[in-house]
Structures are given as structure tokens and as C-alpha cells.
Amino acid sequence: MNSTVEKKNYTKEELLNLYNLPLDELLKESSKYMSNNIEFCSLINARNGKCSQNCKYCAQSSHYCTNIESYPLVDIEEVKKVAKEAKANKVSRFAIVTSGKTPDEGRDFQIELDMIKEINAIEGLNSCASIGILDEEQAKQLAQTGLKRFHHNINTCRSYYPEVCTTHTWEDRLNTCKLVKKYGMELCCGVILGMGESIEQRIEMAMELAEIEPNSIPINILMPIPETPFENYHDKIDEENVLRTLAVFKITNPQAVLRFCGGRMRLSEKNQELALKTCVEGILIGNYLTTVGKAPEQDLATVEKLGKNLI
Numbered sequence: 001m002n003s004t005v006e007k008k009n010y011t012k013e014e015l016l017n018l019y020n021l022p023l024d025e026l027l028k029e030s031s032k033y034m035s036n037n038i039e040f041c042s043l044i045n046a047r048n049g050k051c052s053q054n055c056k057y058c059a060q061s062s063h064y065c066t067n068i069e070s071y072p073l074v075d076i077e078e079v080k081k082v083a084k085e086a087k088a089n090k091v092s093r094f095a096i097v098t099s100g101k102t103p104d105e106g107r108d109f110q111i112e113l114d115m116i117k118e119i120n121a122i123e124g125l126n127s128c129a130s131i132g133i134l135d136e137e138q139a140k141q142l143a144q145t146g147l148k149r150f151h152h153n154i155n156t157c158r159s160y161y162p163e164v165c166t167t168h169t170w171e172d173r174l175n176t177c178k179l180v181k182k183y184g185m186e187l188c189c190g191v192i193l194g195m196g197e198s199i200e201q202r203i204e205m206a207m208e209l210a211e212i213e214p215n216s217i218p219i220n221i222l223m224p225i226p227e228t229p230f231e232n233y234h235d236k237i238d239e240e241n242v243l244r245t246l247a248v249f250k251i252t253n254p255q256a257v258l259r260f261c262g263g264r265m266r267l268s269e270k271n272q273e274l275a276l277k278t279c280v281e282g283i284l285i286g287n288y289l290t291t292v293g294k295a296p297e298q299d300l301a302t303v304e305k306l307g308k309n310l311i
Helices: 012-019 023-031 076-088 109-120 136-145 170-182 199-212 239-252 269-278 296-306
Strands: 037-047 093-098 126-130 149-151 186-188 191-193 216-221 257-260 282-284
Touching: 012 023, 012 199, 012 239, 023 239, 023 269, 037 076, 037 126, 037 257, 037 296, 076 093, 076 109, 093 109, 093 149, 109 126, 109 136, 136 170, 149 216, 170 186, 186 216, 191 199, 199 239, 216 239, 216 282, 239 257, 239 269, 257 269, 269 296
Parallel strands: 037 093, 037 282, 093 126, 126 149, 149 186, 191 216, 216 257, 257 282
Antiparallel strands: none
């Protein structure tokens, strides 16, 4: 997080005007809020599939026949192994990620707490978790266990959320974000672009994130999954509008680290590098939950090429 930058409250009209600037002018504006640092994080998909929720983008939902491999919670030794591999690839944050609405959907919460302890025991690695919607007691226990950062996306703006999911609400997600901050953990909270939202709704996302004030904003670009309701949403956002959205997010949330996550491969190499120069300061390296990313060596080479500091 860039703590030296002062945050400004923008109106929706002001942000729409920024969004519609010539692209080079907009990116020049967002680059004013950039550090020269890049932060790597990584994850383990610790429980996959059979999720009770009907999120229309997700391969893991039990509502759709996506034919992914489902498996229960992996064992702690596997988490330790993957975490150590991640550290060898210059990762500073490592997350356990599980499918399901809540941490205890698989009755695994206590084991997940033990996994966090093991990650914390690896020198130089910060623990993260993305394990669903929390209640107050779960948030308290995660904090007491020493979890550094909790990840929970809003995914889209409040006004568009019913078009994405109906088995829980945008407010459920917001409440989890509030609990994370209440108990002193850092918050990673971002979005998925290209799910049919309008430009105005992307502006709404930027403003809502500014109210939430996450430390990190993961940016996902929809990778349409066959047999999900969004399987044909390949053309809902183009590369230029991704860049415009990223720039407005950075201007609106100057103290947060914008982070490339799933779907960044929909951007050309040129535009990925342009984003890393002007608005993005973090990368989730390796593969994602059900989609493929880049080899860590490629990201390391890009950081060196751009003259960035890896932190």
C-alpha cells in the first residue's frame, strides 16, 4: 500500500469524465499514484468444487455441470510444500483458497486455522486466506490465529450483483469485509470485469471499493467457463476498457495495490506491461483456481524488464 498518497473523494460524474479521457492521458494520470514496486502472491486451491452457491461465472458451482475435478480439503503437508515452492519463486504472500459459501461448508475450519499457522511458520511468507463468507466468531479466530490478510471480493457493484448471484447478497460480502477490518486483518477485495456490467457500473465498483478501503484490489477478467451461464461472455469487455477501468480504480484507490489475477491472459503482453507501468503493482503468479496463468519465470522476467522492485 502506498501510504504517501492522499486519497480524494470523486463524484460519479468526475470518474466518468476521467474514464473517457484519451487513453494515454488517463494512464498518465493513474501513473502519478504508482510506486516502483511489484508484489508477488500465490495460492493453493485447497478445496475444489461442489460449491452450494450459484455464481454465474464459476466452474466450481454445483448448479452447473462443468466437469471440473472436485476434491475435499488437501492435507497440511501439501499446503506446506506448495507454500515453500511459492517462496522460492519470490512470493511474499501465500493464500489457502477453498470452495464453498463459508469456511465450515466442508467442516474444515479448524484444519484451515492449522494451515494458516504452518504458513506463518515459513520465514518471510505472509499468510492469506480466501475461504468464504465469515461470521463474527470465525473472523475473531482467524485474527487470533495470526492470519495476515483475508481475501473476499465484491466481484461487481451492488446494483449489478443480482445478475451474477442469487444465493447470497452483495451485502453478505460487504459484511465479511467489515469483519476482517474490525478484527485487525488486512483486506484483499476486488472484482471480476467483463460479466456484462456497464461502464457506469465499473465506476460504481471503483467508488464502492474506495468506501471499503482494501489494502489490495485483485483484478480478474472473466474467463468464460463452458456450461456456466456466462459461457458466451467473451465480448463483454475489450482490452482498452480493461485498461481504462484499471486506471480509474487506481486513481480512486491510490493507497491500495491493484493486483493482476485470473484472466489477465486476455490482455496482450504489451497491455499487461502497460498496466504494470501505470496502474498495477501486484501479480498473483502461477495458475489460478480453475484457469491457467503464466509461469513464474515469465513474471520475474517482466519485472526485471520493466525495472521494477520486487517486494
